[in-house]
Amino acid sequence: MSLVVQKYGGSSVADAEGIKRVAKRIVEAKKRGHQVVVVVSAMGDTTDELIDLASEVSPITSGREYDMLLTAGERISMALLAMSIKSLGHEAQSFTGSQAGVITDSVHNKARIIDVTPGRIQAALDEGNIAIVAGFQGVSQDSKDITTLGRGGSDTTAVALAAALNAEVCEIYTDVDGVFTADPRVVKKARKIDWISFGDMLELASSGSKVLLHRCVEYARRYNIPIHVRSSFSGLPGTWVSNEPRVGDDAMEQALISGVAHDTSEAKVTIVGVPDKPGEAAAIFRTVADAELNIDMVVQNVSAASTGLTDISFTLPRTDGKKAIEALERRKAQIGFDSLRYDDQVAKISLVGAGMKTNPGVTATFFEALSNAGVNIELISTSEIRISVVTRQDDVNEAVRVVHTAFGLDSDSEEAVVYGGTGR
Amino acid sequence: MSLVVQKYGGSSVADAEGIKRVAKRIVEAKKRGHQVVVVVSAMGDTTDELIDLASEVSPITSGREYDMLLTAGERISMALLAMSIKSLGHEAQSFTGSQAGVITDSVHNKARIIDVTPGRIQAALDEGNIAIVAGFQGVSQDSKDITTLGRGGSDTTAVALAAALNAEVCEIYTDVDGVFTADPRVVKKARKIDWISFGDMLELASSGSKVLLHRCVEYARRYNIPIHVRSSFSGLPGTWVSNEPRVGDDAMEQALISGVAHDTSEAKVTIVGVPDKPGEAAAIFRTVADAELNIDMVVQNVSAASTGLTDISFTLPRTDGKKAIEALERRKAQIGFDSLRYDDQVAKISLVGAGMKTNPGVTATFFEALSNAGVNIELISTSEIRISVVTRQDDVNEAVRVVHTAFGLDSDSEEAVVYGGTGR
DSSP states (O other): OOEEEEEEOTTTTSSHHHHHHHHHHHHHHHHTTOEEEEEEOOOTTHHHHHHHHHHHHOSOOOSHHHHHHHTHHHHHHHHHHHHHHHHTTOOEEEEOTTTTTEEEOSOTTSOOEEEEOOHHHHHHHHTTOEEEEETTEEEETTTOOEEEOOTTHHHHHHHHHHHHTTOSEEEEEESBSSOBSSOTTTOTTOOBOSEEEHHHHHHHHHTTOOSSOHHHHHHHHHHTOOEEEEETTTOOOOEEEESSOOTTOTTOOOOSOOEEEEEOSEEEEEEEEEEOSTTHHHHHHHHHHHTTOOOOOEEEOOOBTTTTEEEEEEEEEGGGHHHHHHHHHHTHHHHTOSEEEEEOSEEEEEEEOGGGGGOTHHHHHHHHHHHHTTOOOOEEEEETTEEEEEEEGGGHHHHHHHHHHHTTOOOSSOOOOBOSOOOO | OOEEEEEEOTTTTSSHHHHHHHHHHHHHHHHTTOEEEEEEOOOTTHHHHHHHHHHHHOSOOOHHHHHHHHTHHHHHHHHHHHHHHHTTTOOEEEEOTTTTTEEEOSOTTSOOEEEEOOHHHHHHHHTTOEEEEETTEEEETTTOOEEEOOTTHHHHHHHHHHHHTTOSEEEEEESBSSOBSSOTTTOTTOOBOSEEEHHHHHHHHHTTOOSSOHHHHHHHHHHTOOEEEEETTTOOOOEEEESSOOTTOTTOOOOSOOEEEEEOSEEEEEEEEEEOSTTHHHHHHHHHHHTTOOOOOEEEOOOBTTTTEEEEEEEEEGGGHHHHHHHHHHTHHHHTOSEEEEEOSEEEEEEEOGGGGGOTHHHHHHHHHHHHTTOOOOEEEEETTEEEEEEEGGGHHHHHHHHHHHTTOOOSSOOOOBOSOOOO
16 A cells, blocks of 8 residues: 655645645545555644744743744644544544654754654554644654754655655645746746656755745655645646656656746845955855855856956845844954945846756856846856846846746746645 | 742733743742742633634544644643743743653543653753643553643642652642632632641532632642642732641631532432332432433432332532433333432532531531521532532522621631633
């Protein structure tokens, strides 16, 4: 009997109606003959409400107790889901992350899974039951304290359980019909992708696509667990993410270009007048690293021969911008630059596709499309299967649309439907 | 260093303000040099809201998943309380029932504590921390499933932890100033009791007093843990419940009468025309027991010599009334009675006090007071330290007041303050 892991996000179980709809979907999978393990997020806004409550009693927004608080949300949704399934005449048992054997390190609020020992889940399945597991949470190996996995944690729980239980597929149910060739809110003619490789999905995720988080896809690739991203509202087939297209599925060929992603959450920092000598870049990025800031794109051009000075730019999450500027200013003398420029009115547009490796025209087509639309390019960064540019934020929607059209990604119709918010 | 267990009910932590007020009170105890273990209920209406949600997705209102759902409430309140204490500069750690070592049987929704292994609590105390424990919940010894302790469960958690940790006292913080000689909502001149014995408190609890539940007091008596019931709002000294008054505390002598309790939640069933022969009562109460009904008072008077028939009356929770009538009707022929009478417009008034054992005038004074007020007595039942009567429900408030006055229990002023709802 094949085993399926299904994950439902917060928007899919936002209220009692949502829970009942999801319960029916789970029972359908069971009736089709699968063993079913379900990972569920907290209902709708529950987590935000808990965070609000916490802010009223304490300025502390991290640590052991914060994790204990936040994990209450999944406890509620998983118990309700199990009860709803039982009322449909099927046996279900719910398990906390700890009970499900999700073992993590001790870094509260963004713990990493280090082992999964799903003995109780396996026992529930062996008895013919459906197992419901709290997403987003685990238990620390050392202290046996409750931990949370941070952003996208429930998806990671699902993939980790799928790997530990040797599942056939990990189905991630969300409020969109799958992964699209661009954000359907920006590009009305975005197409749903039937199949995408782990590699391309990873690039999309790190370029601003929010359907799957990088961490979850990385985990799935490591253990070779196919992910099927689909809507809990429509029930339509969604997007398969795996190493290879499924055998016999003609539609699922490697596309030249998988999609266009964009990201408006970053800011650009430019360090002006850096002496062009060894060790300068190292000093700058050591400073940034010491401040525990995650940077994204880094660009340095050749220096002007006349001055011996160069400019270095990087992008990072806008929320970290102030800290980066402060950290750099403090070491201005040691590093020896002229000045800093900070710009948070930027956007990043990325074209992703393994096909571009063997197709030299891609870069040219990309830049021509932007140029024809009058979009100015401020930074460029490329990998083997991705090209990213930074532009003015005001231009981003137009830029995504023209690039999407230029690479023939437009659908004949406007097929995307967005059903709700996003889970965690 | 002496160890104090404090328990705060749902009304004490109904909102962020309540949590902050309770956090300050806990820190004060710590500053006075105590080791402090705190048991906390779910915030205000949280549990009711979860029950409402459950009723929307499933008709099932019991079992493993229901317990998993309900225990989310304490997880929220205990984490917030720990965070609030930390923001006051003291170290606190929260523990679920399972983490605190509250081991129960496997009877979901009304599990019984069978062992307490508070190793993690002790370790937290040894490190100088305040330990916050979720009330009302435990983990089953056999299946390692989450269980709840049923009504009054948090008080029982507190007493059980106090026993296991050899605490000096178990302080039960609630929304009234202590145990009163009568319900202050009925008797304005009710007096707060400074000290009451376990025995009298047990009788009051089973006679309708709701401040402490029978089960919690029984546990405290078994392990000889003094309970101090007091208000989390006023901070005044409350009522001590223990085996003996504390040495040197003159005010705490055994009173003749501890108090007057009343209960309007019961119904009266009368079985009319029962043959007065051996085995009849047994057949009746076996029938009731088979229907899993808990009966309270049972009264049978001598039979009328002329008929050889007698009447048997009993009281039971009104919510069980219908089941009792149905069960008895089904066995009418076997038992051989004439008819059944059911009356849910009754109330029970009880006078409690160990002093009455040695004071023969108590019963007379009690009945005279009721008679003078025109209150008709329908049933009488007595124990060594309690007299209970059943009257019309319409008469109950007046009956309680006149009895309270007749035994000199009236305070000179109206001292009782009721601050909020009641926790669980």
